[in-house]
Structure formats: C-alpha cells, structure tokens
Amino acid sequence: MERRVSRLAPSPTGALHLGNARTFLINWAVARNSLWELLLRVENLDGPRNKPWATQQAIDDLTWLGMDFDGPITTQAADLDPYRAAMQHLAEAGLTYPCALTRAQIEQASTAPHDNDHELRFPEHLRPVGPIADSPSAFVDEHTNYRLLVEDAVVPVTDTFAGTKQFNPFREIGDFVIWTKREQPAYQLAVVVDDHRQGVTDVVRGMDLLPSAARQQLLYGALGWPVPHWWHLPLVLGPDGRRLAKRHGDTRISYYRECGIAPQRVIGLLAWWSGVTASRVELSAEEFRQGFTIERLDARPITFSKDDEQWLCGS
Numbered sequence: 001m002e003r004r005v006s007r008l009a010p011s012p013t014g015a016l017h018l019g020n021a022r023t024f025l026i027n028w029a030v031a032r033n034s035l036w037e038l039l040l041r042v043e044n045l046d047g048p049r050n051k052p053w054a055t056q057q058a059i060d061d062l063t064w065l066g067m068d069f070d071g072p073i074t075t076q077a078a079d080l081d082p083y084r085a086a087m088q089h090l091a092e093a094g095l096t097y098p099c100a101l102t103r104a105q106i107e108q109a110s111t112a113p114h115d116n117d118h119e120l121r122f123p124e125h126l127r128p129v130g131p132i133a134d135s136p137s138a139f140v141d142e143h144t145n146y147r148l149l150v151e152d153a154v155v156p157v158t159d160t161f162a163g164t165k166q167f168n169p170f171r172e173i174g175d176f177v178i179w180t181k182r183e184q185p186a187y188q189l190a191v192v193v194d195d196h197r198q199g200v201t202d203v204v205r206g207m208d209l210l211p212s213a214a215r216q217q218l219l220y221g222a223l224g225w226p227v228p229h230w231w232h233l234p235l236v237l238g239p240d241g242r243r244l245a246k247r248h249g250d251t252r253i254s255y256y257r258e259c260g261i262a263p264q265r266v267i268g269l270l271a272w273w274s275g276v277t278a279s280r281v282e283l284s285a286e287e288f289r290q291g292f293t294i295e296r297l298d299a300r301p302i303t304f305s306k307d308d309e310q311w312l313c314g315s
Contacts, residue, residue, distance in 0.1 A: 004036040006202040007195070008062065008069060011043045012054030015252040016061045018304060019206070019236035019244040022270045026233055026297070027204035028067045029289040039198055040069040043191075045076045045184050061253040065263050066285025074198070076190055083185040084139070086193050086223055087146065087178070091139040095222050096178060097128050098144040122147065122174030139179075146179035148188075148218065155214040159230040161294060162207065167214035176215060188212060192219045195228060204231040207301070208243065234301045236273070244304055251304065261313065269312050273302045280311050 008024050010016060016024075031038040040062075042055050059073070090096040101109075109123055127149075139146070152170040159165065169176070178189040185193065191212075195203060203213075210232040220227045236244045244251060256266055264282040271288050272280045275296030283291075 001035075002201075003199070004034065004201045005039065005199050006031045006036050006204055007039040007041050007198065007200050008067070009041045009043050009191075009194075009205075010055075010058040010062075011046065012051055012058065013046055013049040014051060014054060015254050016058050017244055017251040017253065018266070018270070019251075021061070021065060021253050021266065022236055022273060022302075023204070023206050023233055024062065024067065025065065025267070025270055025285065025288060026274060026292065026294075027231075028069075028285070029292040030204060030231070030294060031202075032289050033292070036202065037070045038068075039071055039200070040073045041194060041198065042073065042075045043194075045187075045190055047077075047182060047184070057254055061257065064257055065253065065267060076194060077184075080184065082193050082197050083179075083190060084142075086189060087139040087185070090148070090178070090222055091146075093222065095149050096139075096146045097149065097175075098141060099126075099147045099175075099177075100144055100181075101126060119173055121172070122176065124170075124174060127175065142179070142183040143181050144179075145177050145181050147175040148178045148222070150175050150218065155217055157210065157213045157217065157230060159210065159213070159232050160202075161297070162210060162230075162232050162299070165210060167211055169211075169215050169218060172211065173215070178219070188215050189219060192216050192223070192225070196220075196223070196225045200228055202229045202231060204233065206235050207232045208235060233297070234299060236302045236304055238304060239306075241303075249309075256312070259313075265312060265314070269308055280308075 006027055008027060028038060044050055103120060106120055106122060106126065109126055150170045155167050155169060157165050157167060176188060177186045180186050213230050217227055238244050253266065262282065264284055267285055267288050268280055268282040271277045271283045274292060275298060276288055276291040
C-alpha cells in the first residue's frame with residue numbers, strides 16, 4: 001500500500017475558530033478513514049505575530065474536540081537549515097534574487113492596483129538588470145528579502161476536491177518573496193520545504209489557499225520535488241460573506257470550551273455543515289469520522305448564522 005501522509009498545521013498567530021476546526025476535523029476524518037499518517041506541525045515562523053499562548057491552546061483545542069495525530073509535534077523555527085539549503089539550490093540555479101525594495105517603493109512603481117487588497121503585484125521592470133538565470137549566485141545575505149523568478153505562464157492545479165483550476169502567478173503576484181529580511185523563509189517556501197521533508201503526500205486546507213498551490217508548484221518544480229495531492233475545502237463565512245474572523249464575534253474553540261459547552265455540540269455543528277447529519281445533533285469526533293465522506297461535502301461555502309450560534313450555545 002502506498003504510504004500517504006497529511007498534516008494539521010496550526011499557526012500560533014491567534015486562536016482556532018470554527019472555520020479552522022471544520023477544516024482540521026475533515027482532514028483528520030479523511031486521514032483516519034484512509035489509513036494515512038497524520039502529523040501535527042506548528043507553523044511558527046511569523047515571529048512578530050506569534051502569540052506565546054497560542055501553540056498550547058491549539059493543541060488543547062484539537063485534543064478537546066477529539067482529534068489525535070501521529071508522531072512528535074514539530075515546529076518550523078526549530079531548524080532553519082533545510083530552508084537555507086533550498087534557498088542555496090534556487091540561488092545556484094539562478095531562480096532567485098535579493099530585493100531590498102519596500103512595499104511603498106513597489107506600490108509607487110506599480111501601474112495599477114491589484115485586485116486583492118492583501119497582495120501587491122511585483123512589476124517585472126523592478127527585477128535586477130540583466131538575465132538572472134545567466135548569473136547564478138550564492139545565497140549569502142539572510143538579512144535581505146529574496147524573490148522567486150516567475151515566468152509568464154499558466155499553472156494548472158489539479159485538486160482532489162475542487163477539480164482542475166488555472167492560475168498565472170506571474171500576472172497575479174509576480175516575483176514573490178520566498179525569504180524575508182527577518183532571516184527566515186517566507187510562507188510559500190517554508191510550507192514546501194516542510195511538506196517535502198516530512199513526506200507529506202496530501203495537503204488538506206482551506207479554499208483561500210488554492211492560489212498558493214500554484215505558487216508552491218513552481219517551487220516544487222524548481223527544487224525537483226514531487227507535488228502533493230491537493231485538497232482545498234470550502235470556507236466558513238460570516239453573515240457578511242467574508243471569511244469567519246474576529247469581526248463576526250467570538251467563534252474561538254477555546255471560548256466554547258471555557259463556557260462549558262460540550263465538544264459534542266461543536267462537532268455536531270461542524271457535522272451538519274459537512275453533510276454528515278441532516279440536522280444539528282450532538283456528535284463525537286469518532287461519530288463524525290464514521291459518517292463523513294468527501295462526496296457529502298458541499299462545494300459551496302458555509303455561512304455561520306444566528307441560528308447556528310444559538311443552537312451551539314444551547315439557547
């Protein structure tokens with residue numbers, strides 16, 4: 001039997017909420033039903049945003065809900081050498097270059113705003129003068145941002161749940177940062193290196209990260225590594241149609257735990273959202289696992305309603 005490995009990868013930048021919990025629970029159920037290994041990796045490289053309490057709270061929340069995992073818990077910041085090795089490979093291949101430009105400078109040089117307020121496209125005319133690929137160099141200054149050289153090409157992403165989607169990272173984001181001046185890898189490189197070194201074959205996460213899969217495929221190809229199976233799942237939204245967040249009230253798992261709400265009630269709501277049950281009824285994680293199949297999962301996003309909140313809180 002082919003060895004399959006997935007991972008739960010909370011980030012200690014804040015508390016887990018109902019949307020995170022639903023994705024993690026589905027990941028856990030698919031892994032356990034398919035006899036995959038399931039790892040727990042704390043993605044703690046976003047130093048300025050990390051909260052000292054968040055790692056243990058995430059572990060406690062997952063355990064309280066009834067999820068388990070295999071092997072020791074790993075943290076990204078514990079060993080940066082694999083990221084440095086990947087950067088050296090990319091630099092020697094002429095696929096990355098240092099870039100000290102600030103966001104303000106890039107904004108000033110851009111000819112048009114980007115559709116996504118959170119992303120700023122890097123214009124190709126800001127690249128170093130001359131063909132980068134013909135001038136390979138060592139990765140020598142960890143205090144500088146490095147960008148991946150991105151070609152103008154369509155990148156198809158084949159997703160187990162969402163189907164095949166087409167992206168063009170060059171037009172969406174341009175040459176994106178893969179190493180930061182904080183002497184750490186940026187998200188895209190860190191995730192690729194982590195998943196490769198941990199033998200992850202199946203990446204299960206939220207639909208908002210589907211464009212990142214295309215960017216990560218560029219890195220997998222540049223590093224000569226196999227691409228994992230992608231599973232991008234529909235999000236949980238607030239009543240305003242935006243991804244569930246603090247602006248929609250307190251939906252932290254720890255909040256429900258501290259209020260004395262039973263984990264079976266939280267699982268019951270997640271089960272109803274995931275096609276496991278026809279109505280909101282209390283369930284254990286094990287009962288969720290037994291009743292879940294990916295075919296039952298609606299491809300449309302879920303909206304956390306006032307009725308959901310009232311049922312969850314027993315009112």
